[in-house]
Amino acid sequence: MRKEELDLILIDKEALNKRVEGYVKGKSLVKNPKNVEEIRGHIQKAEHNLEFVKDNLKLGYSDWCITGSYYAVYQAALALINFKGYASKNHDATLCVLIKEFLGEMLNAEEIIMLNHIFLEYNDIQIYVQTREKRESASYSTNYIFEPKEVEEIRMRAIKFVNKAKDIITEEGFD
Secondary structure: OOHHHHHHHHHOHHHHHHHHHHHHHOOOEEEOOOOHHHHHHHHHHHHHHHHHHHHHHHHOOHHHHHHHHHHHHHHHHHHHHHHOOEEEOOHHHHHHHHHHHHEOOOOOHHHHHHHOOOOEOHHHHHHHHHHHHHHHHHHHOOOOOOOHHHHHHHHHHHHHHHHHHHHHHHHOOOO
């Protein structure tokens, strides 16, 4: 998703809802009852991808580490949207549901603390977008060597996102 589109749907609920409706009409986004086994499977796949990244970091495959980090985040995102009763076959549709269902609204401090376990922060949405952009570069460009510091930063963001997804799901009664 282009930055301008992302900026628009982050501030314009109507534009966001139209996009979600469009994905539903196009059948790349489906409303389903949440499926505990599906949610667990996505989280397990996210954790598996993080292990893959950790192992391949030692071997010097930085391009695959970026790709694996992205897919760990994506699997966690799929778990989160399934938790809210959606299934997606489209990365942008998944992002839209994350924003619609998890991005916090303007609340006072007490409400934010109370609801923090339900809503993702803006930075968490950005992590999803940034790891996707890096994955595209790692997968489709001719580059296969990336700065170790950058790869480690992406890996740590992915770990944080996966852990936050697990916390949200666990706190709501799925473990």
